[in-house]
Amino acid sequence: EAQVTQNPRYLITVTGKKLTVTCSQNMNHEYMSWYRQDPGLGLRQIYYSMNVEVTDKGDVPEGYKVSRKEKRNFPLILESPSPNQTSLYFCASSLQGVGNSPLHFGNGTRLTVT
Amino acid sequence: GDSVTQMEGPVTLSEEAFLTINCTYTATGYPSLFWYVQYPGEGLQLLLKATKADDKGSNKGFEATYRKETTSFHLEKGSVQVSDSAVYFCALKDQGAQKLVFGQGTRLTINP
Numbered sequence: 001e002a003q004v005t006q007n008p009r010y011l012i013t014v015t016g017k018k019l020t021v022t023c024s025q026n027m028n029h030e031y032m033s034w035y036r037q038d039p040g041l042g043l044r045q046i047y048y049s050m051n052v053e054v055t056d057k058g059d060v061p062e063g064y065k066v067s068r069k070e071k072r073n074f075p076l077i078l079e080s081p082s083p084n085q086t087s088l089y090f091c092a093s094s095l096q097g098v099g100n101s102p103l104h105f106g107n108g109t110r111l112t113v114t
Numbered sequence: 115g116d117s118v119t120q121m122e123g124p125v126t127l128s129e130e131a132f133l134t135i136n137c138t139y140t141a142t143g144y145p146s147l148f149w150y151v152q153y154p155g156e157g158l159q160l161l162l163k164a165t166k167a168d169d170k171g172s173n174k175g176f177e178a179t180y181r182k183e184t185t186s187f188h189l190e191k192g193s194v195q196v197s198d199s200a201v202y203f204c205a206l207k208d209q210g211a212q213k214l215v216f217g218q219g220t221r222l223t224i225n226p
Contacts, residue, residue, distance in 0.1 A: 090158070108157055
């Protein structure tokens with residue numbers, strides 16, 4: 001089944017403790033992206049990647065890192081999480097960029113930073 | 115910068131009622147417009163899209179028309195079902211951009 005898989009689904013952590021949210025897609029998509037969803041703000045893009053070893057900042061990249069060493073994986077790294085990073089995170093992928101082909105979203109990771 | 119504004123929710127309707135969810139946008143170029151739907155506990159799914167003025171996107175009984183003169187892309191459905199209960203997001207992609215700009219989402223609840 002074609003899908004975008006995120007792990008974990010739920011994560012509670014403390015301020016400053018490094019964490020990684022994994023994202024994997026099995027559709028051979030070139031484009032991958034991370035969004036965060038906050039009440040009243042919709043979804044905002046954190047980082048995106050057009051292909052392996054190519055990543056770019058989105059609208060809210062501060063406090064996050066990403067890497068794209070393989071086509072299928074696009075992990076989101078929080079080196080020193082803070083409470084303002086408490087949010088619902090979505091990974092998304094598409095065959096080639098945004099708009100040309102539909103974005104496929106994972107089921108989300110709900111992160112709480114205390 | 116680009117932005118999308120949706121009508122405030124939540125919206126509660128009875129089954130078979132007519133649905134309209136308003137969406138207006140601001141963009142510097144000529145954007146493509148989208149509606150995404152999010153069911154509980156799931157990621158967003160593309161519902162429909164329109165890529166140029168006067169285009170109508172449609173899917174599963176939902177429709178939206180790209181109105182450049184009013185910078186709007188309102189979502190409509192003639193007869194809603196309980197299974198349509200979800201959060202609906204309007205979004206745009208501006209020319210050359212590699213991101214979607216989302217509205218804040220509208221929660222829709224359909225009562226039997």
